[in-house]
Amino acid sequence: MSRKKALFLIGSPNQTTQMHQIAQLLDDEFEPYFSQLYYDGWQRPFYKFLVWTGGLDKTIVTGKIKAKADKYLAEHGLANDFEARVFGNHYDLIVCCSDVIVPWPLIKQTKTVFVQEGMTDPLNLWARLVKRLTRYPILAIGTALNGMNNCCDIYCVASEGYQKHFERVGVDAGKLVVTGIPNFDNIEQVRHNDFPHHGYVLVATSDLRETFTPENRPKFIRECARIAAGRPLAFKLHPNEELPRATDEIKEHAPPGTLIFTEGNTDHMIANCVELITQYSTVVYVGLALGKPVHSYFDVDDLRRKLPWQNGGTSARRIAAICRGFSRFEGSGPAFLRQLDAEAFATVAVPEASSVAG
CATH class of the missing domain: 3.40.50.2000 (Glycogen Phosphorylase B;)
Structure with missing residues (x-):
């Protein structure tokens, strides 16, 4: 039986290594592909113009950071499906490191799990104005409004403190689950x-x-x-x-x-x-x-x-279990999380998330 296909959206070295850890734990069921984070949607011509003119060279979508991620993928023999336009794949699962820059057509038609990378930028006056007056978190110029788009099915976050933060930013409470985050959990x-x-x-x-x-x-x-x-x-x-x-x-x-x-x-x-x-x-x-x-x-x-949950380095396994179980689940992200055995998930090192439809 052929494996399903998963696309892992990467960015900084931290985001890239986090996604690689999760992908390795899903390798038996998912054929992993990777792409630098990118935007797709009705503003794509303007986005491509900014990339072409160098306006985004200091961001995670291009420039030195992308070059470093591309090098990492090549050194580890990982498939680079940049902007999901190289292999012509149909994906069964998307694992995101951000919901500020979003490939909207792909996100809307695919099951999607968000993984918090690390610290988010402060909710300063400008970020609060952007949140109050617009629908475009990217205008905050940073990660302050990561979560505002509320476009992923499930949001895996670092701690209970961050769970409250992401709910404040705009993520539906039912989509949030504390898993810890790789690289900051041991x-x-x-x-x-x-x-x-x-x-x-x-x-x-x-x-x-x-x-x-x-x-x-x-x-x-x-x-x-x-x-x-x-x-x-x-x-x-x-x-x-x-x-x-x-x-x-x-x-x-x-x-x-x-x-x-x-x-x-x-x-x-x-x-x-x-x-x-x-x-x-x-x-x-x-x-x-x-x-x-x-x-x-x-x-x-x-x-x-x-402070991210210190769980002995098991965050990647917990996130992989979420991805595996949700990919088999017939309902929504919140419905999947409702039927998850929260106590077992919090205490078992290698949880097996349920795939029973609800």
Whole structure:
């Protein structure tokens, strides 16, 4: 019997590896294909114009981030069905990493499961205005309104705190299920690493300027130096940043001897630091889970409430079980979740979601 086909929409390195983990667990039943996140719908000509002119080069749909994802797919021998236009497949399941940028025709005709990538951008004044006055969450320019389109059948989220957040943004409560999220569900394990440095204050930067958000980087660097108060300082730059510029700024405004990393395992760097400084970065959750003193542009108490479920690294299996069961289910996403044994799902490491129609 031939396997069903599933399309996994990917983006950043984190999103790409999350989707790969889930796909591997469904390989016995689904033939996996992957595509960089893309838009399809009535505004597609304008979208293609923006891609062609380079207007989206700093986003996850194209540019350096897409190149990195394409390289990952090639290195792992994964089928790249870019924009679902390469193989001519009919898909039985779509697994999404965002519902801000949506391939509408495909989403509307296919069972769809959303997987939260990580932290969402703050619901600032502009995002709230976009939500109140428009139907287009993409205008918020970021992930603040991820969930507002409410277009997926099921939304797998990181924690009970995020479950409340996504409901506030606009997801129907019946579509939400707390599964934890891959890459952020077994943080304790990163203490065991071979990163050679210890005892420093780590700064994990964000790509604010590259995503059209104003930032005074020299001022931020000087504030980091103040917090370090003479302790060794290290910067891990966001991969989407303009790295030469960011490096030069650190060399000019940070204390002599400050370490600068453009690559490497950020989680391991956090595990070995004594204090963590972030801006709008999901890696703050690594610091919180490890009990590090942390700084963030977000409210740290709110971050603690939203800390991803630490379930021993079983989130991908839980999400795969949701995908498997829902693909066999004859009803809606909320109907499927209603008949799910919530207690068993929360306690069993490898849950087998029911496929009985309801």
